[in-house]
Each structure stands twice: as structure tokens, then as C-alpha cells.
Amino acid sequence: MALVGIVSCATLLSQADLRAASPDGSEIGRILMAENAAKGVKHKPMPIANDATFLRRVYVDLIGRIPTEDEIRKFAKMPKATRRVALVDELLANARFADTWTVFYSDMLRLRTNADGGAAAIAFVHKAIEDGMPYDQLAKRFISANGKAGATPEVGFVLGDNADPMALAGATSQVFLGIRVACAQCHDHPFDVWTQHDFYGLAAYFGKTRRVETQFTNTVYTTEVDQSTILWPPLGEGDASERKPMPPRFPFAFAKSDGASRYISRLEQLRTAKALALNANKKKKPEASVGDLLTSLDKKVDKAARGKKRNTLDVAAEAKRDARNLRIGSGIASQSELRTELAKLITNPKNRYFSRSFANRVWAHLVGRGIVEPIDDLSDNNAPSHPKTLDYLADEFVASGYDLKTLVRMIVTSVPYQRSHVYGIDELTQNELEDAFLATPMRRMLSEVIYDSVVTAGHLFEFKHAAGQNLKTVWQSSRVTKASSSSGSVAGQLVQTDGAPKAMPAKNQLAAAGSYDLENTIEFDFDAILKKSQEKEEVAIERMKVMSKEELEAMRMQQQARERRNVEYIDRFAKATIDDNPSFISSFRMASPAAPDHFLRVFGQTDRTQLGKHRDQSPSMRQALMMLNGRLTHEASRVGELEPVYPLLVGEKANLSQAIQLVYREILTRQPSKDELAEAKTIVAEAGKLLDGMADLRWLLLNCDEFRFLP
Template identity: 55%
Template sequence: MMSRFLPAVLLCSVLLAPAAADPLGKVLDQENQDNGVSRKALPGVDDLTYLRRVTIDLIGRIPTAEEISEYESLAPSTRQQKTVERLLADERFADRWTIFFADMLRLRSNAEGGGASIAFIHRAVRDGMGWDEMSRRMIAASGKAGATPELGYILGDNADPMALAGSTAQVFLGVRVACAQCHDHPFDVWKRKDFYGLAAYFGKTRRVQSQFTNTVYTTEADQTTVLWPPEGVEDGAERKPMVPAFPFELDKADRPSRPIARLRALRQKQAQLAAAKTKSNQKGDAGLEALLAAAGTKADRRSSGKKTDDLGVANEAKRDAKKLKIAQARYRASKLRADLAAMITNPRNRLFAQSFVNRVWGELMGRGFVEPVDNFSQENRASHPRTMDFLADEFIAGGFELKGLVRTIVNSTPYRRQHAVGVEDPVRIELESAFLSTPMRRMMSEVLYDSVVTAGHLFDVKHEKGKNLKVVWSRSRVAKRPAEGSEAAVKPQLLADATSRKVMKKPRLKKGKGGSPYDVEQAIELDFDALLAESKQDGVKIERMQVMSKEEIEAMRMQQQAANNRPDVEYFDRFIRSVFDDNPRFSTSMRMASPAAPEHFLRIFGQPSRATLDEKRDHTPSMRQALMLLNGRLTHEASRVGELEPIHKLLTGDTPRLEAAIRLAYREILTRNPTATEIAEAREVISGAGSPLNGMADLRWVILNSNEFRFLP
């Protein structure tokens, strides 16, 4: 298996000029013409508007002033294409599109194995793993939560075969078959037997939780839980194990397919490159011989310091071999799910490529060819099937790779088109439905959060040390020792709220990202690399306990029980005064443990709970959203002018440059230059404040609260 995926080597060698690089626009225009669309397409947006739009879409934040200047320094004929390549290579591309996948797959970082699953998706996007490979791994995964990062999808539905049948069809193929669990689908071709045949692929999968360690894992049983006919349908009928059956049609193998031929050539080239890269350090399977060799290495190492004997080495090898056999027996791989994954991701399964292309097109264009994006059916056909098929073919030929698909869309003419502003709603809807204009889109919650942080220079400290000292009082509980009756200084523990007292696996967090101790809007950044490293180094307690004797297990249980039993103690409250430098530094919300708490900025602006299959992001405006931007600490800190910001120098000193500061504020927040009227109005706002710094804070607060800031241009 390749450790890195290599599409960039094959797909990005040449930057094409816009006219030569837009076959997508030509296909769409021709399809509109054939469909009798008579309206004219709106023109493209200007350069800075395109920069803002594509930066938000690809890396999940607005561009910085430095990035704007760099963009303007490029040749006009190639600046857009070069910028797209820079953004695709940016480390934030994986952050932003991990959110897309986590929503689609309903991955939750506080669920068993959820953090590791999100980290797996992040690494897969970063390394260019194809969507087909990602899907195969998630559908077929077996093992221990956390130690097998791909397992989060199966565990998300508790390995329930009926739930997994519905979610797998909807997520990976864009087809809603869950209705057929109880009866034949009333509006589509799916029968109840189709649903049960699909569910049978998951029928032997079991979710198991160890009674000793609470470890969750999956394995395969000998018998299926999916039986036919369904219970209660035929009185007295014998219910037998359902035979797995794939209900979705594949293109015939003898039908010529240029995309598949191109895919085959691409994969052969990738395999050659990977083989050349790994030839010198290929490793064999970790079988018994490898374990014995490892034990011999341990013996050599020990002999340099401590005496050992051959019997001890042999016993250690036997224990390691036993662990290996136990793991293989306990985490039985699923042949049924592997077969299902192969059929779902088969290049001749058009729905697999079409449904993903439709999702990404909808994410970037504001609406899909099929709406809702996960509801392909006979009654809900694509608005532009030829354009969708063109993209699907290119997606297949490019190795099912996300970056290639995104590149094709954002370099196209339809993506660059303006919004239909100032027209009647029927006209606007007609233009948007034919992709002759682009719909208005509000930033998703994580993008809005990170854009406020970017505009306010909050990814790093912006105030000089010691300029913002504040005092905070916190309450702790201190226990009295019953034996002495005196106030014993046990380790103080801050009172936690109900949510933080819940028992859940602690996420891997990055160090050094703390801010104000009373801030509830900051993000807690997950360390994806640490999560994946932890999964590889996991000692797997279950296997270790299988090698232990019953007496050792019982001793461990009694020791844990004794540690949990504390004598009754009496507590009293103590208030602690602390002084801290209120110089906040915010982390990206893209790596925040997700979903966030219900009262957090991200959830208020529409981040889903990822609890149910049909839950989507809510972009409906609300009073609570307005109040959070108007009064929230994030907006307040972003508005304040720090001594370390470039704009501070323009507002202070012997010769302040007020107009230059206003222009910089507009470029940093709205990615454009202000008009003469806006400059005059900004002067009034600043002059009405007590100082230029306070006035600029007021101006930035106003701009951050504008619709222009929240919506994509």
C-alpha cells in the first residue's frame, strides 16, 4: 500500500490558460443551449472578488493583506490559476475539507474512535488519497476503536446492519433507501428485499465492548442477524439468513470506457512511482518469524546490561505470538463488507462518482445538479446530467482525487460568475438553476470564525506583553481531612459544568494554544498527527489481558475498585485570585473537537450535531447569531487594534496616515479597496471616537458585522 498518493505528479505539471482549461464551462453552456435556456450568463467577478471566493472555498478563511498583495503582483493572465495551485497545496486545504467529510460521514470527535477517524480523513485529504480508497477502508474496517482510525464510520451507527444499509447508500451513492426497510419505496424502484439484501452485508458485524477496559471494537460473527422474511410479515414462515445482494446497477464490463482506461493508466504510473520509492525499505508481514526475530533482538539488547537465558526469550516470543493470534481472532475481518466496498467503489458504479461530484459541485457552487445532494432517484433527476457525467468521468480518470475535482470546478467559467443582484426572484432562480449566475452563500460557521480571527490578527498575539493585565477570581473546592479535622490542602479542582463532567475519552490537544481563562468562544485544537500516532502505538489492553491469568485480572479489578473508593470528606469553597495577560491568541476552528458545545459560536452559526443522517448545516439567520457578532468576545478582540499590527503604525506617531489605515482595514476585512464615499464615512466614524485607535476599532467592528463580510462575494 502506498504511504503517500501521487496525483500531483501526474495532474499538476502544467498550468493551462483559462481558455484551454475550461472544458467544463463549454459542456455546461452547450447543455443549457440544448435545453432551450435563452437567458445570458452573467459576467465573471473581478480579480479580488475571485481571490476572496476561492480562498474561502479552498482553505476556509479570507485572504490576508499579504496574500492580496502577492496576488496583485502576479501576471493577470495566470494569477488565478497560480493562486488555485497555491491554495490546493496549503495545509489548510485539508483542514477545511475535513469538515466537509466529517459532516457527510457524521464523524464526532467525542465518540469512540471519532477523533482518530477525523484524523484519518485529514491525513487522507492531505496526502491525496482517492475517495474510492477512503471509502473502501471505512466500509470494510474492523478492529479496535482508535487503533483502527477508519472504524469511526461503522461505529457511528453502532454497527447496526439496518442503519448502516441506509447510511451507506445515502452517503456513498446518494440514494435514500432507508424507507424500504419497512415497505417498498412508494416513489422509487427500491423494494424491501433490496434493502434487506444490502443490510445483509453488515449482518455478521458486531460491536463489542470489553467489560474490563470498556474498549470498543468490531468483529465478525458466524451467523447473520438479518433474516428474511421480516418479522411479522408472514405468519408461521421460517425466517432464514438473508443472502447479501447488491441492488445497484453497474455498467457492463464489456462496455468501452475512456475514463476507466485513463484510470488504469494513472494507477499503473502511481504503482511504478510508489514501488521505486519504497523498494529499498519494504517490510514483510508481522508473522511468527518476525516476532521471533524481534525477541532475539531484545535478547541481544538485554545481554549488554542484564543476564538473560534462552528460555526467557522463547517464552517472550510465545507470548507475542499469542497476542498476534488473539488479535487476529478477535478482530476478524469482514469479507462481506470488503466485497460490498469493492462494488460500491467500482469505477463502473456510476452512482459512486456522480454522487460525490454532485456533493462537491454543490459545496462550491451553492446548489447541486441533484437537490438535495443525497437524493438521486427516478423522481428527482439531475438538472444537467451531461455536465455531471463529464465531471464524474474526469473524477474517475483522475483517480477519484478531491483536489483534481476542486481544481476543475474553481478554474471554470461557471464558478467565476457573479450573483444575480437586483432582479426579480423568478429571474434569479432561473439564472441560478442554469448556473448562469452563482447563488449567495453565507460562510459556514468554521469559515466565519476563522475569517474573524484572520481579519483581527488573532492567530498570533497582537498586543505587547503586559499591556492587558486582568484579574480573575475562580472558585475551587478544598477538602478537610476527616482524621485531623483541619483544612487539608488537597489539590484544588475548578468546578466544572455538567457537560465537562461527562465521562468521555479525552481528545488529543495541541499545547500552547490557551487564551483567556474565561473565554467560551475559543477553539480547542485537536492534534491529528498525535491521534494517528497514538493509534499505531496502542498496546491494545484486551490482547494483553487475554495473556494474563485470571488471578492477575482479578487483582487489577480490585486495585481499580480500591482506588475509586474514597472516604466521605467535607468540602468548603475557596476563591483564588489570579492575574493574567489578556493577550488572546485563537486557534483555528477547523481542528476543533467537533461538534462543539450547543452554545458555542460554531453551533449557533449552523454546525450540525452529526447525530442523524438527514441533518444538514443550518444557514438560517437568527437573532442569536446577530447578538453573538455584535456582543461576542471574538468580534470584540478582532476589532481592537494591537500594537503589533501593521495598522497600528498608520494610526500613531507624529504623522498618522488615516486614509491608508482605512484602506488597509477594508482590504484586510473585505478583500477590496474602499470607495470615496466609504472613506469619507470611515473618517467620520474614527473622528467621533476618543482616539484614532478607538475609532478604528469601531470601524472594524461595523465592517465585521456587515452582510458583505459574512457572505461569499
């Protein structure tokens, strides 16, 4: 079934409900074309991409995977005049939208599950996207929050830089404003207007913030102190006795109040209407902040058992000291007035840097190139290529209430997003067309999208073989305790018998994996982590102040039990029969960043530690080898008897041509040409066995450039 057709700009937006008042995507194209004309651009634009191309492109960008066969058929049955905008609205409401765009935010904010509070911060972002939290509110909370890592998820941003005022000044300005003011930390900016004094004034907003780790509970949190660490003049400049706390100063100018601020009036009207719609009597009262005194006695005893030269009474005494020192009235994490003020300044609707920076990031993510490049360098010396287009995007974003979905919808229903690629011309002309957004730049899928698209095409989100149909003999490892005697004999206590790495969910059936398995990791349950981090903790203060003899004896017994478990282990291997029927989790639900050798990292996911480091989309030999030889690709290629293609290969309804056409649609979202169909039949026939031949064909299609790059 061929998917063809062009949707005119005039038919793109025709929805009832709240989105009826959303900005028209076609207005973006009109403004951009006018700017091109004013710049003297003479090139003709590329045509609008056909429906099959749009379908695949928007699925990848909005929900992070290619469409399934059922979804292709559903789209084809939609009314042609409105199918694109209807599809966009459907995908914006899809649960995977939050999964996919959580990765966008996590890259931008450099959130890491292995950092203090990082897992909860990522889960918080996911929930914020699900709930439609406005971007300015999200930014305010990340900039200003104080509290315990995990229990207050937003502190993950501040803890990501260890609450270092200098690092936070650079990160906050570059991430939220697109301004690289960190270059002025040691001297005035060599290429921009920002001075060292500007940088220190910004850093002063973070000067009283501290990262604290409690001795008793090992709990990490952020709080505020009275004395700032940001002093002026800088160390080594001038008389040291003259160094004084630097007063905070916001160096970025707001837009002037004129007719152009109508977008602010629309924002105010929108929020006033929403406020009136709320029932004031149902507003939640803020809960009193109580810091974490104890998470468990086990954690403390564990630490002592691992080698601390202290007895149980020492542990108890420290617990009592921590309990006495707790500030119950306000909690251990006092709020930051300075960072709250900074958050308001950064997110002020008159601060054009804030809205422009985010609009430019989202545009670049969806279109393949920013209106300002690099996307985090909005300086006077790096003017936008299409300033009026960027202003329109930013203003409409603000007027929408800083709504991510409105901004995404506006861009993906616009003409520039829907244009075709340009092929077969000289590089100079191609660059000019793409710079003018008259052709869509070629871009590769994100690593997470490639992963999930392989899983989707190979039907690996569910089991594709019947139970017991793929029994396989493998070597499994068992871990047993090593006896404490000097003889070194092995005790009979079995510790681990399943042969799978304990970090992996059992669903992934890793016992069948070979040395080429670098695709799996821990599943990340957003809801569970956020729920756990926000549970109210029962803190028995009086109990810790005066502990009974019975409690001290219980602690001593716990410690002895831990010490008895400090034994050595050895691994043993034995043959076992398993059902080789794997299924895979979504890469958007994996802990991130992944391990350095993981599929996601090989295909460009960064470690999210360096400011300004973006994903490397360049191809590499290692990527090719992972697709050619990796377990994920091979499992996706295998034909399972529960897959839709199976009855087209085996049984009374077998039809090789239909099977090949189905495989093309499932992997490339299009029909094969006559030549491709004939070549595919040859490939299948050469394998000898039909199922093996179809596996070869699927493996070839998964490894072609067309699969990895957006159409």
C-alpha cells in the first residue's frame, strides 16, 4: 500500500478544543520565506515530503521509534486532508512522548542516574512532561530547589555540579539562556560583552549554596549558609584583605516594553484564566520540610561492618548526636532566597534569552539545524540566521504558557519541518538550501531511537516465539561462598544460580547472550523511583535520643550478622537448558547514561558530564560492527512463529511477495520497488531455508543507511 500525498499548509491546523487557538505552523513558513527573500536567497525550496516520509519522521521525533504495520494502516485510512495534524495530536498524547522527550531534557540538563539525586531528577522530568508542567516552572524548580537528593528531585541539577557556584553559574546561563558566560570566569570574555565581574555577579547567586553529606545516614542534600564563597576581587588580584563577598547581579538585559510584548499579555491572560478555573479551596497547603535523619539502621551498620574501627555504641552515639542537631522547624535544607530570585529573573517573560534559547533547541532537535548554531551560543557575535522566525517561535512559546507540546506541534506542522531532503547536487548548493531551511538536513536517529526501532521492527517488545520452541544449552555461572578455613575448600552455600548478571531484569533472558551482547542494561521505572523518593519518612527523633539496652543489643546483632556475610566468593560454571526467547525493554526506560560500551553510547549518547558537549552523530566502524554483529540486530532478524510475517512464509497462506512487502513496511515504512522485490526474493532463496532467508533479508534492511537516517 503506497502512502502518497501532499498536505497543504492551509489544512494542517483544523482542531477543535484548546489547540484551535494554537499558532499555525504555516505562519512559520511564511515568516521564514520572507526572511529568505530579504536576504536574497534565490534557490527554490524542496517539495513537501510524501505521507510515508512524514509518518516515519514524526513517529521518530515525537515518540522515539518507527511506526508499526498497524499504525501505518491506521494512518492510511485517515482523511487525507487532515491526517497529518490528526497524527501529530495523537502522538503528542502518546505515553511514549514523555519517555522520548525526557531524554531531550536529560541531555540538556546533564542529568545522570548515577549522580546524587540524578535518578529522581530524571523521573521528575518525566512526570513533569506527562503532567504538562510549563517549562518556566520546571526551570525555576531546578534552579532554586534545596533539599535531600531523591526526596527533592529537582536538586539533581545543582548536585550535578556538586553545588559548585562557579560551575553552576556557567551551567545555568548556558543551559537555560544559551549564553556561554563561563568563558569570563578567569578574565573578560575574549569575544563577547560579558566581563569577569558579570560572571562573579552571577555566581554570587549560588555562593551560599552547599552540598552536605550527613555522617550518620550518608544522606546528600543541598542547603544555604550565611556566608558566600564568592569573593571579589578574584583570588590573586589586588589586596587579599580587600576581598569581600560579591553581591549578586543579573547581567542579562530584559526586552524593552513595547508593542512586541503582546505575547506577554497573552501569557498573563492564559494564566489568569487557568487560575480562575481552579478551586481555591482545593489548593494544597505546603508541607513542612523535614530533613532526613534516618533512612535505616542497616545502612549505618553496613558502613561500620565494611571496615570502620568503631563499635556499636559509637554508631548509636553518632545517631543520637545527629538527632539532637536536627533543625525540625525548617528542616536541614533551608531554602535559597538568592537562587529563587535568580530563577524568577531567568524565567521572566521579558528575558528573551530564556525563550529564544529553548525554542532554538527544540527547533534544532526537530529540524536538524538550529536557527542559531551552536545552539547554546546566543551571543551578539553569533546572530540567528532567521531572527524573525526565532522571535515568532519564542513569542508563541511564551504565549502558550511555555508549553512544550504546543511548541513541538507548531514546528512539526510547519512547512520547513515537512520539506524533503536534497540529493544529487553539489555540496555548496546543498548547504545553502539547508541553511535557508529550504531542504531538510539529513540526520541520523538518536541512539535510543535506533535501539527502540530495531526492537519495534523485530517484534522484541514482546515474546515472538512460543514457549519451549527455542530450547538452548548454555554455560551458566554459579557463585558459591569460599570457606573461611585455610584449606580453601568450597562451602556448599549457593549464592547465585541463574547465570544472569544481577543488574539485569530477568525478562531479558541474558543467559542466552554471548560476548557480543552490549545492548542491555537496568530497566528504569520512573513512577516507582519518584514515588519512593517522595514518600513521607517517619523520623523517630525521641527514639534516637534515648536508645534502650535492647535496641543497642539489636544493633550489635545486626552488625555481627553483616560481618558474618563478609565472605569471599568463587564462580563455577555448569551446562543448563534455557528457553532462548528474549524480549527487550525500551531504551528510554534504561538508566542513563549507559555504560561506555553500551549500544546507546556507541551511537552517540554522551556521559552528560561536560557542559556544551552534544551528541556525536558521526558514523564509526564500531557502530557498523555493532549493527552487523550485535545481539539486538540478530534477535530482531530471527523470524518468530508469533510474528505477523510467519504465516506468510509457512502454511496454506504463504505468499513470499506479501511477506517481503510486510518486512519492508515494518523496517523502512515503505513498499519495496519492483527491483527491490525481485532482489529480496533472490536473497531469501539463497539461504536454502525460507525462515533463514527472511532473517537474512531483515538483517540487511536493519543494517542499511535508510533504516538509521530519517527520511
